[in-house]
Amino acid sequence: MNTPTLHEHHGRWPQATTLDDFRHNLAAVRARIAAACQRVGRDPASVRLLPVSKTKGEATIRLAYAAGCREFGENKPQEAYRKWEAMADLTDLRWSVIGHLQTNKAKLVARCAAEFQALDSLRVAEALDRRLQAEGRALDVLVQVNTSGEASKYGLSPADAAAFLHALPAFAALRVRGLMTLAILSAEPARVRRCFVLLRDLRDRLRAAAPDGIALDELSMGMSGDYEIAIEEGATVVRVGQAIFGARATPDSDYWPAGAEPR
Numbered sequence: 001m002n003t004p005t006l007h008e009h010h011g012r013w014p015q016a017t018t019l020d021d022f023r024h025n026l027a028a029v030r031a032r033i034a035a036a037c038q039r040v041g042r043d044p045a046s047v048r049l050l051p052v053s054k055t056k057g058e059a060t061i062r063l064a065y066a067a068g069c070r071e072f073g074e075n076k077p078q079e080a081y082r083k084w085e086a087m088a089d090l091t092d093l094r095w096s097v098i099g100h101l102q103t104n105k106a107k108l109v110a111r112c113a114a115e116f117q118a119l120d121s122l123r124v125a126e127a128l129d130r131r132l133q134a135e136g137r138a139l140d141v142l143v144q145v146n147t148s149g150e151a152s153k154y155g156l157s158p159a160d161a162a163a164f165l166h167a168l169p170a171f172a173a174l175r176v177r178g179l180m181t182l183a184i185l186s187a188e189p190a191r192v193r194r195c196f197v198l199l200r201d202l203r204d205r206l207r208a209a210a211p212d213g214i215a216l217d218e219l220s221m222g223m224s225g226d227y228e229i230a231i232e233e234g235a236t237v238v239r240v241g242q243a244i245f246g247a248r249a250t251p252d253s254d255y256w257p258a259g260a261e262p263r
């Protein structure tokens, strides 16, 4: 199997427009997940594939659903909420919000999301908790850590993660499940791998001293360009968009601003 070139975001993934396209792409990604697991002696069942549907329209997402997807990741709260409302008839579908949240959008996430992967401030934790209590809901959350040191990436610095985790039991509606990161956008696999190793090591250290009720089993790391490396380093969730849906027209600078385009 060829090692894919990292972060070749445009032109590499043809658009999925039919049910067969989705079946084919999902099977291909699952085969690569299984191969990565086999290289390091992991059970493929220990890796959850989260298809990322941002920018894709309802008809396309319904095809992915028909091909077997039962959860989708969305970066932007408003977009997640709009799609959740439009596809409410798919009652077994879960939405995961994987992008930065501002407190004034906490209500949307509290209402529509089954999971929030980008918790990175106590202000957001407080706002989400309050909105969740009002909705009578609880939410699985992952804490986002900036493992690349790039100013353009959201997330806590690794040095701040322990104190942050110790403040989270105060928010009863947040069920903390683990950590999430975005690796550096680099063509050098070794630099990408370093981000994933950092997150895993941090998780292992934090888990040893975690407060009661804070579980750190999940490691959400890896996207279309680097999920195989992430799995080799212990990812339990991979967030894969373009390798399933096809390339996005929207540049990634729309999602993690300030010059984070692939080089």
Ligand SMILES: *Cc1c(COP(=O)(O)O)cnc(C)c1O
Residues within 6 Å of the ligand: 052, 054, 075, 098, 099, 182, 222, 223, 224, 225, 239, 240, 241, 242, 243, 255
């Ligand atoms: C878009 C996005 C992904 C998926 O990226 P692809 O290149 O489409 O696989 C993963 N994580 C986050 C936070 C995203 O916004």
